[in-house]
Amino acid sequence: MARMHSRRRGSSGSDKPAADDPPEWSDVEPEAIEDRVVELAEEGHSPSEIGLKLRDEGVQGTPVPDVKLATGKKVTEILEENDADPEIPEDLRNLMAKAVRLRDHVQENPTDHQNKRALQNTESKIRRLIDYYRGDELDEEFSYSVDEARDLI
Template sequence: MARMHTRRRGSSGSDRPATDEPPEWSDVESDAIEARVVELAEAGHDPSVIGMKLRDEGVKGTPIPNVKLATGKKVTQILEDNDASPELPEDLRNLMERAIGLREHVDENGQDHSNKRALQNTESKIRRLVNYYRGDELDEDFKYSYDNAVELLE
């Protein structure tokens, strides 16, 4: 999500080159890439970390600049096909971890008003994401609460 709760503009980054096919120097079979993705997921890595590891380390020493171009599937699709997808979406999980840390900080430091506001903003983003994922990746009756988040992330 972009800068939802501030007046600042989002930070710009570099764009990937527009291309429809993987580079010729990265000629790894798609089956080997999918096996490496599943292996990294079973080691406990998130989909974004899997993409970075494939970019940096690659498969058998050959880097994979873009998994979707090389295999025709995104990392999350590969994980779903092999029943290795995480139980919570990665963005929701990261926001819940942030909210838990903020809640613990606010409990210890009650006068920290800026972090109280940050906790409110983070929890509102979580509720918005829960509404987005409800039914597809989350149960229909899932509701966010601090206790529920702590239980899910343990």
């Protein structure tokens, strides 16, 4: 499938190995993993950062290669159950941060047409994501503006 805002095709990514059970060397209790996930979320880490920290640092010194295999739930599901989920989804937050950075750059460099176009494409992606999440994870009256994005980020 081609990329969204260019005519090039992307290279395919690697697939995760097919596994039904967590490895034997990672014998951490699911409750301990869930407690650590909530603890990391309260420290301000995003769901993807939580997964990386569990993979690298682990729980009580034992790494957790895959949270879903170990607990049967995704990191975001664990956060929702414990009311620690972020107010806006992570992908939307990252796009808003990118748009804010691009907006600042374009204001300092008004002749940079390539980044003006990148800003337009990024804001287009933001609007589509807001339509996707509206009502479910975002309020019905949520709308994107640069000032609101600066406040959220």
